[in-house]
Amino acid sequence: MELSAPKVFLRSLLVSYLLSALLLLAVSFALYRFRLKEGQVRIAVHAIYMLSCALAGFLAGKGLKKGRFFCGAAAGLLYFAVLLLASFALNRGLSASLQQLGIAMGLCTGSGIVGGILS
Numbered sequence: 777m778e779l780s781a782p783k784v785f786l787r788s789l790l791v792s793y794l795l796s797a798l799l800l801l802a803v804s805f806a807l808y809r810f811r812l813k814e815g816q817v818r819i820a821v822h823a824i825y826m827l828s829c830a831l832a833g834f835l836a837g838k839g840l841k842k843g844r845f846f847c848g849a850a851a852g853l854l855y856f857a858v859l860l861l862a863s864f865a866l867n868r869g870l871s872a873s874l875q876q877l878g879i880a881m882g883l884c885t886g887s888g889i890v891g892g893i894l895s
Contacts, residue, residue: 784839833891848892
């Protein structure tokens, strides 16, 4: 039985957010243990976004088996949208600049596309 598109995207996002949680936990431990600088933490967080979105795009492309480029892009954009909504809800507004949001959206979408193509 083939899964529907919403179920495939939901599953891929769930797995990618679980990966993000594990990797962010590791970075927080490294921050505590090794007293990392702000720039190092920022690079690590961007790398986590990229890995998680690539995984989401890969799983979405594998699950739908067609239009993998667009599946990856959609998975990356959905990952970013959920991240943005959670940030908006927790901060009661946007705390990032438009440039920071654009960079994060570009990283998420681009990594999702790469994951979709590799699927």
